[in-house]
Amino acid sequence: MRRQFYVTTPIYYVNDEPHLGHAYCTVIADILARFHRLFGDKVFFLTGTDEHGQKVAEASQETDRTPKEHCDLMVQRFKAVWKKLNISNDDFIRTTELRHTTKVQEILMQLWSAGEIYEAEYEGWYCVPEERFWTEKDLSEGKCPSCGREVRRLTEKNYFFRMSKYQDWLIDYIKTHPRFILPESRRNEILGFLSGTLGDLCISRPRERLSWGVPLPFDENFVTYVWFDALLNYYTAPLSRGNNCWPANLHLIGKDILTTHCVYWPTMLKAAGLDLPETIYGHGWWLVEEAKMSKSLGNVVKPLSLVDKYGVDAFRFFLAREMSLGMDASFSEAALVNRYNSELANDLGNLYSRLLKLIHTYCDAKIPPKKTDNSRIGDLSDEAVSALKEKVRTRIEELQLNAALDEIMAFVRGINRAVEMAAPWKMGKVDPEGTKVFLRQAIEALANVAGLLYPVMPAKMSRILKDLGIEFAQNPCLEDKLNLAAGHHLPQKAALFPRVKLDISSETPTPEPKKETMIDIAEFKRINLKIAHILEAARAPKSDKLLVLKVDLGDETRTLVAGIADQYEPESLVGKSVVVVTNLKPAKIRGIESRGMLLAAEKDGKLALIIPDGEIAPGAEIL
Numbered sequence: 191m192r193r194q195f196y197v198t199t200p201i202y203y204v205n206d207e208p209h210l211g212h213a214y215c216t217v218i219a220d221i222l223a224r225f226h227r228l229f230g231d232k233v234f235f236l237t238g239t240d241e242h243g244q245k246v247a248e249a250s251q252e253t254d255r256t257p258k259e260h261c262d263l264m265v266q267r268f269k270a271v272w273k274k275l276n277i278s279n280d281d282f283i284r285t286t287e288l289r290h291t292t293k294v295q296e297i298l299m300q301l302w303s304a305g306e307i308y309e310a311e312y313e314g315w316y317c318v319p320e321e322r323f324w325t326e327k328d329l330s331e332g333k334c335p336s337c338g339r340e341v342r343r344l345t346e347k348n349y350f351f352r353m354s355k356y357q358d359w360l361i362d363y364i365k366t367h368p369r370f371i372l373p374e375s376r377r378n379e380i381l382g383f384l385s386g387t388l389g390d391l392c393i394s395r396p397r398e399r400l401s402w403g404v405p406l407p408f409d410e411n412f413v414t415y416v417w418f419d420a421l422l423n424y425y426t427a428p429l430s431r432g433n434n435c436w437p438a439n440l441h442l443i444g445k446d447i448l449t450t451h452c453v454y455w456p457t458m459l460k461a462a463g464l465d466l467p468e469t470i471y472g473h474g475w476w477l478v479e480e481a482k483m484s485k486s487l488g489n490v491v492k493p494l495s496l497v498d499k500y501g502v503d504a505f506r507f508f509l510a511r512e513m514s515l516g517m518d519a520s521f522s523e524a525a526l527v528n529r530y531n532s533e534l535a536n537d538l539g540n541l542y543s544r545l546l547k548l549i550h551t552y553c554d555a556k557i558p559p560k561k562t563d564n565s566r567i568g569d570l571s572d573e574a575v576s577a578l579k580e581k582v583r584t585r586i587e588e589l590q591l592n593a594a595l596d597e598i599m600a601f602v603r604g605i606n607r608a609v610e611m612a613a614p615w616k617m618g619k620v621d622p623e624g625t626k627v628f629l630r631q632a633i634e635a636l637a638n639v640a641g642l643l644y645p646v647m648p649a650k651m652s653r654i655l656k657d658l659g660i661e662f663a664q665n666p667c668l669e670d671k672l673n674l675a676a677g678h679h680l681p682q683k684a685a686l687f688p689r690v691k692l693d694i695s696s697e698t699p700t701p702e703p704k705k706e707t708m709i710d711i712a713e714f715k716r717i718n719l720k721i722a723h724i725l726e727a728a729r730a731p732k733s734d735k736l737l738v739l740k741v742d743l744g745d746e747t748r749t750l751v752a753g754i755a756d757q758y759e760p761e762s763l764v765g766k767s768v769v770v771v772t773n774l775k776p777a778k779i780r781g782i783e784s785r786g787m788l789l790a791a792e793k794d795g796k797l798a799l800i801i802p803d804g805e806i807a808p809g810a811e812i813l
C-alpha cells in the first residue's frame with residue numbers, strides 16, 4: 191500500500207521578500223517531498239503565506255495600500271521565487287483565503303462552546319509605539335525591552351485559550367513520542383521550557399488596536415491572534431481540498447518558531463480533538479559572518495541572484511549539501527563555488543562527459559547491451575546500486591538529507607575510481623568486449639545516481655536521464671530499475687556543470703579591451719542616474735520584448751518602458767531596486783510614454799539589471 195507523506199513549510203510573512211532562510215526551508219521540504227514521491231508515497235506538500243497581524247498591517251501602511259492589496263502584491267513574489275526554485279508544492283495556502291478563515295472561525299467557535307476559550311481582563315505593561323504588552327519580568331529597567339521607550343500599565347479585555355491545562359499532558363506526550371520534536375536538542379529545549387509554569391494563551395486582539403485579522407466568531411470587537419490563525423493552515427489546507435491526509439507527517443520549521451509549533455499547536459489540536467503531527471523538525475539558521483540574516487544588518491542573501499549566477503540545481507544542491515539539517519551553517523558564495531566546482535563540475539559533470547566520450551570512442555556512441563559477465567565491473571554491480579538506493583531511502587526517512595547526499599556523492603566518486611581502474615582507454619584496444627561490458631555498467635550506475643539526485647536537482651538530472659533514453663515518469667519509483675535501452679544513441683558531449691571560476695590554465699583567450707571614445711567628467715555628470723524602486727511591472731500590450739514598469743523615484747512615481755521582457759518575468763521585478771537615467775527625453779514606445787531608462791548589462795544575449803549592492807532608498811543619486 192502507498193504510504194502517505196504530508197510535509198509542510200512554515201507559511202511566510204508577506205512583509206518581507208523571500209531570502210535565503212525562506213528558500214532553504216522550502217527547498218529542503220521540496221527535496222523531501224520529491225524523495226517520497228520517488229519512494230512511491232502519496233505526497234501532499236504544502237507551503238503558503240501568513241497574511242494577518244500587526245507586521246503585515248504596518249508594512250501595508252508604509253506603502254499606502256490596503257493590507258489585502260499589499261498581500262496580493264507580495265504573495266506574487268513568493269510564488270515567483272518558488273517557481274524559479276522548481277518547488278513542487280501541491281497547494282499554496284494564503285491565510286486570507288475564505289477556505290482558511292471560515293474553518294478557523296469554526297474551530298474557534300467549537301473551542302469557545304467547549305469552554306476551552308474564556309474571557310478575562312488582561313493587565314500588563316503596554317508599549318504604545320510597539321503596540322504590544324510585556325510582563326513585569328520582560329521589562330528592561332522598567333522600559334520596553336524591544337525599543338527602550340516608556341511603557342504604561344494597561345488593562346484590557348481579551349480572550350484566552352486554556353493552554354495551561356494541557357501542560358502535563360504535553361510533557362508526557364513529548365517524552366513518550368521521541369520523534370515528535372526533532373532533532374533531540376530542540377526536544378530538550380521544549381522540555382526545558384515546559385518545566386516552568388505554562389500560562390494560558392491570549393488569542394485575541396481588540397479591533398480598535400488591530401483590525402487586520404480573522405474576526406472572532408463570538409465577539410466582533412476582536413480579531414484572532416495571528417499565530418492561532420496561522421498554525422491552523424496546516425489543517426485547513428488539505429481539508430479544503432477534500433484531502434484527508436491530516437495529521438501531517440512533517441512540519442519543517444526554523445528553530446526560532448519552535449515554541450509556537452511545539453507548545454501552542456499541539457495543545458490547540460488536543461483541545462479541538464484533532465490528531466497531532468508526527469514530527470516537527472526545527473532546522474538551524476543560515477548565518478552570514480556569524481550573524482543571523484536581517485534587513486537591518488544589511489546582510490540578506492537573495493536566492494534569485496544566486497540562481498541567476500549558478501543555476502537553480504546547483505543552488506538547491508548547495509543548500510541541501512552544505513548544511514546538516516538541524517545545525518546552523520555559515521553562508522558564503524565562496525563555499526558555494528567550492529562545492530559546485532569540486533562535486534558538481536569535477537565529480538559528477540566530468541564523469542558524465544567522460545563516459546559519453548568513452549562510449550563514443552569504444553561503443554560507436556551507442557549504449558552497449560547488458561551482459562551477465564560481471565568480472566570487470568568492480569564496485570558497479572547491480573547489488574551495489576540497490577544497496578545505495580536502500581541506504582539513501584533510510585537516510586531520508588531518518589531526515590538525514592545531508593548523510594543521504596554523502597552516500598550518493600561517495601558512490602559517484604566510486605564510479606570515477608572504477609573508471610580509473612578499468613582504464614577503458616587502454617582496455618579498449620585489447621579487450622573491446624570487456625570494455626563494452628564495463629562502460630554499460632558504468633553508465634547504468636550513473637543513470638541510477640541521476641535518478642537518486644533527481645529530487646535535489648530535477649532539471650539537470652532529468653536532462654541526463656533524457657540523454658540516456660529514459661523518460662523519467664512524474665512519480666518514478668525508487669525500486670524500479672532504470673533500464674537503459676541497448677543501442678540508444680548518446681550525445682557526444684554535455685557540459686552539465688561548467689566550472690564557475692575561470693580556470694587559469696584555460697585556453698580561452700582574454701578578449702582585447704574595446705577601443706573606446708573618451709568623455710570628460712563634465713559630460714558624464716550631465717547624466718542623472720538615480721535608484722528607483724519597482725512598484726509594478728506588466729507586459730506591454732502585444733509585445734514579447736517590452737515591459738511597462740511603474741517606479742518609485744523617492745519624490746515621484748514614473749512609468750518606464752524597458753526591453754527586458756524576454757529575460758525577466760514581470761512579477762520577479764516588483765520590489766527590486768534598479769538604476770534609472772532620469773533626465774533622458776521622454777519617448778513614446780507603443781503608445782506609452784517612457785520617462786527614463788533602466789540600466790542593464792548585456793553579454794552574449796544574456797541580460798542583467800544593474801542593482802545596488804545593499805539597501806538604499808529610492809531617489810538616491812548615483813555619484
Ligand code: MSP
Pocket residue numbers: 199200201202203210211212214215240420421422423443444445446447474475476477482483
Ligand atoms: N509566519 C511565521 C510562520 C508561521 S507558520 C504557521 C514566520 N514567518 S517568517 O517569514 O518570519 O519565517 C519563516 C521561516 O523562515 C522560519 O522557519 C524561520 O526560521 C526561517 N528563517 C528566517 N531566517 C532564517 C535564516 N537565516 N536561516 C534559516 N531559516 C531562517 O515565522
